[in-house]
Amino acid sequence: MRKVILPFSVITIGAFSLLPFLWFVLTSWKSPTEITAIPPQLIPTFHWDFYRSALNEYGLLRYIWNSAIVAAATTVISIAIASLGAYALARFHFPWSRYYLMLLLAVSMFPQIAIAGPVWRILSGLGWLNSYHGIVAAYISLALPFSIWVLTTFFKELPYEIEEAALVDGCTRLQALRKVVLPLAAPGLFTAAILVFIHAWNEFFFALIILTDPALQTLPVGIALFPGEYTMPWGEISAASTIATLPLIVLTLLFQRRIVQGLSAGAVKG
Amino acid sequence: MSRRDFPAFRYLFPSLLFVCLFSLYPISESFRLSFYRLILMLPWLGQRFVGWENYHDLLTDSVALRSLVTTLTFVAVTAPVEVILGLCMALVLNVSFRGRGWLRAIVLIPWAIPTVVSSQMWRFIFNDRYGLVNFFLFGDRTDLYIAPLADPSLAPVTIMIADIWKTSSFAALIILAGLQTIPADLYEAASVDGAGSWQRFRHITLPLIKPALLLALLFRTIDALRVFDLVFVMTQGGPADVTNVLQFYGYKKSFGEGMIGYGSAIAVMVFGISLLLSLLYIRLMGTRILEKADQG
Numbered sequence: 001m002r003k004v005i006l007p008f009s010v011i012t013i014g015a016f017s018l019l020p021f022l023w024f025v026l027t028s029w030k031s032p033t034e035i036t037a038i039p040p041q042l043i044p045t046f047h048w049d050f051y052r053s054a055l056n057e058y059g060l061l062r063y064i065w066n067s068a069i070v071a072a073a074t075t076v077i078s079i080a081i082a083s084l085g086a087y088a089l090a091r092f093h094f095p096w097s098r099y100y101l102m103l104l105l106a107v108s109m110f111p112q113i114a115i116a117g118p119v120w121r122i123l124s125g126l127g128w129l130n131s132y133h134g135i136v137a138a139y140i141s142l143a144l145p146f147s148i149w150v151l152t153t154f155f156k157e158l159p160y161e162i163e164e165a166a167l168v169d170g171c172t173r174l175q176a177l178r179k180v181v182l183p184l185a186a187p188g189l190f191t192a193a194i195l196v197f198i199h200a201w202n203e204f205f206f207a208l209i210i211l212t213d214p215a216l217q218t219l220p221v222g223i224a225l226f227p228g229e230y231t232m233p234w235g236e237i238s239a240a241s242t243i244a245t246l247p248l249i250v251l252t253l254l255f256q257r258r259i260v261q262g263l264s265a266g267a268v269k270g
Numbered sequence: 271m272s273r274r275d276f277p278a279f280r281y282l283f284p285s286l287l288f289v290c291l292f293s294l295y296p297i298s299e300s301f302r303l304s305f306y307r308l309i310l311m312l313p314w315l316g317q318r319f320v321g322w323e324n325y326h327d328l329l330t331d332s333v334a335l336r337s338l339v340t341t342l343t344f345v346a347v348t349a350p351v352e353v354i355l356g357l358c359m360a361l362v363l364n365v366s367f368r369g370r371g372w373l374r375a376i377v378l379i380p381w382a383i384p385t386v387v388s389s390q391m392w393r394f395i396f397n398d399r400y401g402l403v404n405f406f407l408f409g410d411r412t413d414l415y416i417a418p419l420a421d422p423s424l425a426p427v428t429i430m431i432a433d434i435w436k437t438s439s440f441a442a443l444i445i446l447a448g449l450q451t452i453p454a455d456l457y458e459a460a461s462v463d464g465a466g467s468w469q470r471f472r473h474i475t476l477p478l479i480k481p482a483l484l485l486a487l488l489f490r491t492i493d494a495l496r497v498f499d500l501v502f503v504m505t506q507g508g509p510a511d512v513t514n515v516l517q518f519y520g521y522k523k524s525f526g527e528g529m530i531g532y533g534s535a536i537a538v539m540v541f542g543i544s545l546l547l548s549l550l551y552i553r554l555m556g557t558r559i560l561e562k563a564d565q566g
Contacts, residue, residue: 009362010373017376020435021383023402024391038412039405081284088281100282107293109548111496113520114541117303117530118296141292144285202384204499209525220386224503234394241387248382256375263440264447 021245028238035235050235051243058233060240062215063222066132067244070207070218071200073136075193078143079151083189085144086151087177091160101152104145112205120209130213138206143196150195153265154188155181191262194255198248219244297541303534310528317531324535333511334536337519340426342543344497344515348433349490355434356441356486357479363442364449377439385436389503392432393419396504419505422512429500429513437493441486448482449475481555488551495544516540 023042027035028051030044054060089097119138120129128134158181166176182189204220211217217225223244226237252259304324306317328334363374380388395402398417408414418424452475460470498517501507507514507522517540524533 006362006365006367009358010367010369013359013362014373014376016435017380017439020391020395021379021388024387024394027394036400038399039410040400040402081288084281085285088278092278094278104289106548107289109492109544110293110297111517111537111540111544112498113496113517113524113533114300114537114544115293115296116521117524117534117537118299119292120525121299122291122296137288138292141288144288148285198382202386204384204386204502205521208502209521220384220499223384223390224386224499226390234397234400237390238394241390245383245387248384249379252378252382253375256371256378259378260374260443260446263443 024238025242027234028242030235032235050239054236054239054243058222058226058236058240059214060222060243063217063219063240064243066211066216067201067218067220069132070135070139071197073132074139074143074200075197077136078140078147078196079189079193081140082144082147082151082192083155083177083182083185086148086155087181089148089152090155090158091163101149104148108142108145116205116209119206123210129210130216132216135207135210135218138210139200139203142203142206143199146199147192147196150192150262150265151185151188154185154191158184187258191255191258191265194251194259195262198251201244201248300534300537300541303531304538306531306534308530310524310530312528320531324532327532328535328539333514334516334519336511337514337516338539340511340513341495341497341515341517344426344430344433345491345494348430348437348494349487351430351434352438352441352490353445353483353486355438356443356445357483359438359442360445360449361475363446377442379439380436381439381443383436385499386503388432388436389500392428392435392500393504396428420509422510425505425509425513429497429504432500432504433494433497437490441490444486444489445479445482448479448485452478484551484555488548488555491547491551492544495540495547 026042026044029046029048030041031047031049034041034044089101123129123134123138126134128137162184163176163180166180167173171179201218202220203218204224207218207221208224211221214222219240223237223240226233226240303317305319305321307315307320307323308317309315359377363370363377383391394400396418398404398415398420399412403418404415407416416424418428456474457470460474465473496517497515498521501513501515501518502521505513507518516536520533520536520540523529523536
C-alpha cells in the first residue's frame with residue numbers, strides 16, 4: 001500500500017508545484033506562431049527572440065538593475081539595523097522587550113493599504129517618491145519585524161560566555177557584537193538576509209505607489225504593467241518573468257534548508 | 271560589567287525609528303485622515319474635518335459592501351484549503367525517502383516566485399484562446415473555449431486557485447516544522463498498542479500539530495486579507511467588481527481617484543478586520559505566541 005501511495009503523492013506534489021511555472025518558462029522559448037497556436041503547442045522549438053525583444057524593446061535590463069539595487073540595499077541595511085536590535089533583545093531582558101517583539105509581530109500583520117496613504121505622504125513630503133532611498137526606506141521598515149524576530153532567535157542560541165570573555169578582555173559592547181557575536185551568528189544572518197532579499201525582490205504594492213517613473217521601477221512593477229492593451233505580448237512577459245524568477249530559483253535550490261529553517265524560526269511573514 | 275548597564279535603548283533605537291515613522295505613525299494617521307475629506311487632485315480644498323461621514327458613506331456604498339463580502343469569501347475559501355493542502359504536503363515531506371531534499375526545494379518554488387509573475391502565469395493559463403485550461407477541458411474544440419477571467423462566476427475562482435497554488439507550500443513548511451517536533455517513540459508506542467495508521471494520525475499527529483495548524487491558518491488568513499497583486503494583474507477587480515477585494519478597492523480610491531479620506535476609512539476597516547481575526551486566533555492558540563516572544 002505504502003509503496004503505491006508514497007510515489008504517487010510525491011509525483012502529484014512535484015507536478016502541482018512545478019508544472020504550471022514550467023509551462024510559462026517553455027512559453028518564453030516559443031516562436032510567435034507557436035504562442036498563438038490553438039490548441040497550444042506544449043513543447044517549443046527553443047527560440048530566444050522573446051528574450052532579445054524583452055531586453056531591447058521593453059528595457060528589461062533597467063528593471064533588473066533597479067530591483068537588484070533596491071533588494072540589495074534593503075537587505076544590507078535592514079540586517080545591520082536588525083542585528084543591533086536583536087542583540088539587545090536577546091542579551092538584555094527588559095520588562096518591555098516581550099512587548100516590543102509583540103509590537104513587531106503586530107506591525108508585520110498590518111495590511112499594506114492601512115499604512116500606504118500616510119507612507120506615500122511622508123515620502124512625498126521628503127521628496128523621496130521615485131527614488132531608490134524612498135523605496136528602500138519603506139522596504140526596511142517592512143523587513144525589520146521579520147529580521148529582528150529571526151535574529152533574536154539565533155542570537156539567543158549563542159553561548160554568552162564567549163562574549164563575556166571578550167568584554168572582560170576590554171572589548172566594548174559594539175566590538176563584542178561585531179567581532180564575536182556576528183561571526184558566530186553568520187548562518188543566522190545569512191538566513192535572514194536571503195529571506196529579506198527574496199521579499200524585497202518580489203514586493204509589488206509599495207513599489208507600485210512609490211515608483212511611478214518607469215526609469216526607476218522594479219521588476220514586479222515592470223512585469224505587472226507590461227504594455228499591451230489588446231494583444232498581450234505573452235512571449236516577452238514570460239521571458240521577463242523567467243528572468244525575474246531565475247535568481248530566486250537558484251537561491252531556493254542552493255539554500256532550501258536555510259530558508260525552511262528561517263521561515264519556521266521566524267514564521268512571521270510569508 | 272554587569273548585564274544591566276548595557277545601553278540597550280541605543281541598539282533598539284534605529285529599528286524603533288523605522289517602525290514608528292513607517293508603521294505606527296502611518297496607522298494613526300490613517301485613523302485621523304478617515305475623519306477628513308482630503309482629495310489628492312484638489313489640494314486647494316485642504317483637509318476638512320467631516321466626522322463620521324466617510325464611514326457613513328462606506329456603509330451605504332454598495333461596491334464597498336460587495337468588496338467586503340468578496341474579500342471575506344476569498345479568505346474563507348483559500349486559507350483553510352491552503353492549510354489542508356499544506357498538511358498533505360507536510361505529511362509527505364515528513365516521510366524519509368530518496369529525493370526528499372529535491373521535493374522540498376520544488377515545493378518552495380511557488381513560494382519563491384514573485385506574486386506578480388505567478389499572476390501573469392495564471393492569467394496566461396486561464397487565457398481564453400491560448401490557455402492550458404481551455405486546452406485540457408476542450409482540446410481542439412475551440413468553439414467551446416471559455417474566458418474564465420472575464421466570466422463573473424469564474425473570475426473569483428481563478429484568483430483563489432492562483433493564491434492556493436502560490437502559498438500552500440508556506441503553510442506546508444510551518445506544519446512540517448510542527449510535525450518534526452513529534453517524538454518518534456510516541457508512534458512506536460501506539461503501534462505496539464495496536465493503533466492503526468489512521469488512529470495514530472487522529473490521536474497523536476493531529477493534537478500535537480494543532481498549534482502549527484492554527485499558526486499556519488493565522489498567517490494565511492492575515493495574508494489573504496491583504497490580497498492585492500493577484501487581483502491587480504489578473505482581473506483589475508473585474509469583471510463587474512466580482513474580484514474587487516478591499517485592499518484593491520482602497521488602493522483605487524486612494525491612489526486612483528485620490529480620495530485619501532475615504533480610502534483611509536477603507537484602510538481602517540481592513541485593519542480592524544485583520545486585528546479582530548488575529549486576536550481571535552491568538553486567543554485560540556492560548557499564550558503560545560507570547561511564550562515564543564519570551565523565548566525569542
